[in-house]
Amino acid sequence: MASLIGYYSLIFGFCFSFLIIFFSIKNFRDSNFFDSKLISLSFLQFFFVTISFLGLIISFVNSDFSNETVFNHSHTTKPLFYKISGTWGNHEGSLLLWLLVLTLFIFLFLLRSKNQTKQYRILTLLFQQIIIIGFFIFVIKTSSPFNFIFPIPNEGLGLNPILQDPALAIHPPILYLGYVGSSIIFSSTLAATSLNYISREWAHHIKQWVLISWVFLTIGILLGSIWAYYELGWGGFWFWDPVENVSLMPWLALTTLFHCILVLEKRLILTSWVVVLSIATFTLSMCGTFLVRSGILNSVHTFANDPERGLFILIFLFCLIFLSIFIFFFFHKVKTKNINSIFWFSKDASILINNWFMMYFLSVILIGTTYPIFLEVITSQKISVGPPFYNKLIVPFLIPFLLIMTIGPKLKWIKSDLKDKSYLILSLIFSLIFSILIIKNLNTSFLANTILITSAFYLFFSTLREFFKKRLLNLSQNIAHFGFSLLILSILFNNIFSTEIITNMKIGETFENKNFKINFVRVEKKDEQNFKSIIGKFNIENSNGNIEILRPELRIYNQPNIMTSEADIKTNLLNDQFMTMNLVQNQDYFNIRYQIKPFMVWIWLSVLLITFGALITLFRSKYEN
């Protein structure tokens, strides 16, 4: 019943697209004022998609197995929380969620753009409706979440256990808010371009939307990364896996766009570049959806894939790309007055250089991710592009990037000279000595690490100093940049100073090296609602004689019958202790992986700090309005 209502209200919502388009065009031609009917229509469309989404949730909660999606991804013994999160944990449901967010955002946009001109608002609505219609057709035609099965099965197939996790339950909605938020930027940029509406005021108005999507995207990526860290069970948090790269690309584009809009807001230069970036952001989000959902690449984070769906997104994606190219070339007018007035030593120039580096990072990731597809199609050779590639091409470029990030924000707009030079030099020397002290005992490549850490510390100290100079004007920027330096430092230290052992142990055995002693005490068995678990108990004694107890777990889920390994992690401010245990085929020992990962928690905290910086900017710009 619920899925029937869901299906019909989805169709209803689809029909509203046409109503909206009809009335928009009429309003665009005939009247001088924005017709508030359009807001109501947008609301109704959002309303019906919400009903449809609720219908799906209810089918999941009631375990209504006459619904194919529910049958494929749910099970009666699953806890309620995961029944609900299962709604968007699959391809069909997640697309419905996309649609929901798309309609929500355009509704909010109409509400929040009352100061803008009628034509701009209507055109934005129209462009957004093109995207919405595309997704409606996609959902209804190739991936309807409301298909019936007959005869009705008694029991569902269950949700993949590694998805049954709190972080992953909220990760998709947040990430989609970020992805889909960029659709508003896309539509409104196209609208503004066609109307030649791009101005400093427009930049100010669109900045909010950029920040909102950026914040959601960042938190979405963070959650995904935290999940991968403790659930995938090998202690990393970023694998340069296609699915991760695909979320990082729009993030980079969005970050670049944000910085660029700051320049636009100040000076009305770089307009074309802002347009290109806005288009790129959403296109990259869509491109990511294509790469992940079509199954053209394989990754650890698998999605049900189906070439027919892939084909649809592909065609849709390229329609949007061609539409943007067309509008960009035939409507975009460069305001020539200001074009060539960037002084090399100014804040504008440093932001431009930031853009340059960001685009480089983006191109490395884009090329690295898609190159295997091109190579296979053209020469039918298969290769893998993995972490070593990205590290080699990205890490060296971080050094100048960090240095410019230190100096850039200190400069003034348009034309500047450098104040407190002596301090800048002093702190550089200080950072250098500091880094040498830290890594002098290491046998890893000394020079590279020193330079890298020095530049990160340089940014760290100079942003830290700003906090004490009570220049609250740039507080948000400073927090974000400070967070970034902290992030780079934590990642570097995490990489350099991690300790790890992998060993096989029987119950009762002890493993010892010069830093710690691991004693495998016993295993306990437990029965939970939908899985059985085997919990190991390990005593770990470090060189100071402190004893820590870790309890990694193996879960054997009943439906589907899959074994997962749950890491036990002891976190404190300085390091994480991470342990997993695995069964070995036909042996009486377990495979134990024990890691000490310094500054793990700082990686998460620094990302939160960066997000916090962005939030301050967001609220301040709202306050100014």
Add this chain to the structure above:
Amino acid sequence: MKIRIPFLFLTIFFLAIFLVFYKGLQNSNIYVPNNNIEKELPNFQAQLFDKDSEILLKDILKKDKFYLINIWASWCVPCREEHSFLIRLSNQKNIEIVGLNYKDNRQNAKNFLKELDNPYQIIISDKDGTNSIELGAYGVPESFLIYNQKIIKKIIGPLNNKLFIEIKKIIK
């Protein structure tokens, strides 16, 4: 028109990308190593299954004769499926089947053969899985057709009727 050239250029560029992605969609995303290239047979020390002695692989496999090295284990479900084909193949004249028992418990393996019959001339046991990697395998079951100490065909996954006929054709 000045804008025409970059416009046309970009359009063609993206069309090309579209075509590549379109083509790419038809390829499988799961990687399987190339199976039909002739490879030199590696030589390694192997533990015999029913005796506590070791033997060199090349000492088992004589020249001018077809061999099928079959990787199996008692815990592997598809191995049960392909077993009847192995039995049928072992009744063929000019081929001998060498079993490579992969990460298995010896007693379970023996029971498995007792239950389903033994098609293997010789069995070597691969306790830690390294021998099968030397051969170039990555799972169970896999089979390697050997002639003149060269791997002439590699079969990933269980044997089936089609493969059985193919092998029969080759050895004739």
Add this chain to the structure above:
Amino acid sequence: MKYFRYVIVVLFLLNFNFANAKVDDLETKITKNLRCLICQGQSVYDSDSDFAVSLKLLVSKKLEEGKNEKQIYDYLKDKYGEWILYDPKFDKSTYFLWLLPILLFITGGAIIFRLFIIKKK
């Protein structure tokens, strides 16, 4: 602020004594660069599949035999194809992969540089 720095210094000095604990560095490096054929999104090092476990053993065996990193890569490439390496080699099929980003970087730099030059005139 100075106080704060001292605190950081002390924290670092206290807690990085275990920093040298890396054993089997080369083996780790090699297995991190190998892609597992069973769970095709993971490195052999990270994976716990049977294949990966055996491959780790084999790599350490080969290292004991005195083979170097490149020999081991070549050996595995011969068996499983170029695909198994995460770090693609630099040859005519991957010129674009390695050089295109750098080329784009240089182009971007040239465009920005030109913007600055125009101003000077």
